[in-house]
Amino acid sequence: MKLYLTILSLFFLQLNFAQVTPSPKIWTLNDCITYAIENNITIKEAALSRSSSQVDYEKSKSSRLPNLFGTAGQNFSNGNAIDPITSAFVSNQINSTNFGINSAMTLYQGNTINNQIKQNELLLNQSILQEEVEKNNIVLNLLETYLQALYSKESIDIAQNNLTASEKEVLRAKSRLDAGSIAINDYTEAQSQAATNKYTLITAKNTYQQYIISLKQLLELGPNETMEIATVTDSTLRSDSEQNKASVYENAIKFLPELGVSNLNIAVNEKKLDIVKGPYLPTLSLTSSLGTGYTSTNLSSFSDQLNLNFNQRVGVSLSVPIFNRNATKAAVKTATINIEKAKLQKQTTEKAVYKKIETAYQNAMSAQEQIAAAEAAQTAAESSFKLAQKKYELGALSTTDLVISQNTYTNAQQTFLQAKYLQILYNQLLEFYQGNGIKL
Numbered sequence: 001m002k003l004y005l006t007i008l009s010l011f012f013l014q015l016n017f018a019q020v021t022p023s024p025k026i027w028t029l030n031d032c033i034t035y036a037i038e039n040n041i042t043i044k045e046a047a048l049s050r051s052s053s054q055v056d057y058e059k060s061k062s063s064r065l066p067n068l069f070g071t072a073g074q075n076f077s078n079g080n081a082i083d084p085i086t087s088a089f090v091s092n093q094i095n096s097t098n099f100g101i102n103s104a105m106t107l108y109q110g111n112t113i114n115n116q117i118k119q120n121e122l123l124l125n126q127s128i129l130q131e132e133v134e135k136n137n138i139v140l141n142l143l144e145t146y147l148q149a150l151y152s153k154e155s156i157d158i159a160q161n162n163l164t165a166s167e168k169e170v171l172r173a174k175s176r177l178d179a180g181s182i183a184i185n186d187y188t189e190a191q192s193q194a195a196t197n198k199y200t201l202i203t204a205k206n207t208y209q210q211y212i213i214s215l216k217q218l219l220e221l222g223p224n225e226t227m228e229i230a231t232v233t234d235s236t237l238r239s240d241s242e243q244n245k246a247s248v249y250e251n252a253i254k255f256l257p258e259l260g261v262s263n264l265n266i267a268v269n270e271k272k273l274d275i276v277k278g279p280y281l282p283t284l285s286l287t288s289s290l291g292t293g294y295t296s297t298n299l300s301s302f303s304d305q306l307n308l309n310f311n312q313r314v315g316v317s318l319s320v321p322i323f324n325r326n327a328t329k330a331a332v333k334t335a336t337i338n339i340e341k342a343k344l345q346k347q348t349t350e351k352a353v354y355k356k357i358e359t360a361y362q363n364a365m366s367a368q369e370q371i372a373a374a375e376a377a378q379t380a381a382e383s384s385f386k387l388a389q390k391k392y393e394l395g396a397l398s399t400t401d402l403v404i405s406q407n408t409y410t411n412a413q414q415t416f417l418q419a420k421y422l423q424i425l426y427n428q429l430l431e432f433y434q435g436n437g438i439k440l
Helices: 002-020 029-039 041-062 112-178 184-219 245-255 257-276 302-308 327-393 399-433
Strands: 067-077 094-109 283-295 311-319
Touching: 029 041, 029 112, 029 184, 041 112, 094 112, 112 184, 112 257, 112 327, 112 399, 184 399, 245 327, 245 399, 257 327, 283 302, 327 399
Parallel strands: none
Antiparallel strands: 067 094, 094 283, 283 311
């Protein structure tokens, strides 16, 4: 009975362990993109910068409004002094209390306020586009890393098949050695090839895990979270030879936000020039206040004095700039230089975008020819290796020749695999640059 209960307990323990150990989630590229856009730190930082620009924009709009603040004071004086409430000259001790509400409003300041509002609006729009730039960068990083991980994953299968084949060859070589049909060096060469293939398999698995780590970092996944990626079908290897490079570039200009950021950068610096020209012009301000107070030199009560001393003031002030030690002149020159820098930065961005488009286009066109050649080479190498295996089984081929044939086949497989994923990468880049999105 005790044995029965023990076996039953172990059964339920294994069942519960299986239930609390979920299998790793299979991530598609679209899953990675969606998750990264919501969780990636770089994108979150860009979103916070956009929010900060929004705050600056709202703050600049409020600068048109008047300010309002209250004041209160208690003063004591002894000897000859002017009463701060009655303005009379007295020689006694004075205790005085005053209360006030003050307000000021800038009516005109060389149009600086309006220009600052417009500049902050441009900066807000620029931060929105910059956030899109960061999102695009993460998407492209995910695409490249995901395809590299897939390439490594398929390389594991190639390495595993090679190891299995070489282990069979070791057993076959051992039998032939025992039968005296081959020399010891043929047998040790087969062992060496098996060891080399095992090392290659271990390296391929490690490389795959490194790319998985990179993906997890882009997704901001924790170190304890497991991750597996979904494979892609060969239907992704479609031909895009009908695309025209000029049309791809024109579409990219309209879609990619980098150029929009550069254009807004010029506009921001042009508006900065308008702002720094403001101190050349006069400033007109409106001020107003309400006040009252109490003084010990008056025999009236505190409340009566607050009523009697209640006053209202309204004033307009004009400040005309005459000479500020050439500070405004220097600021104007600096702003003009910054405009020219922004224009040069735009040209640099345009060149970078064009180079990026042209490189992807040329690589996509080349990849179509490369994959056809690599596939033909792989087919020929496979047939040659199968024939070499049959000859080896019949004793008509040395171990060295068999190893050479296997390595040739392996290299052909890796070349085809590389061409396959390069074509996927460049085709997807061309689609993405035109705003069509990535679909694997």
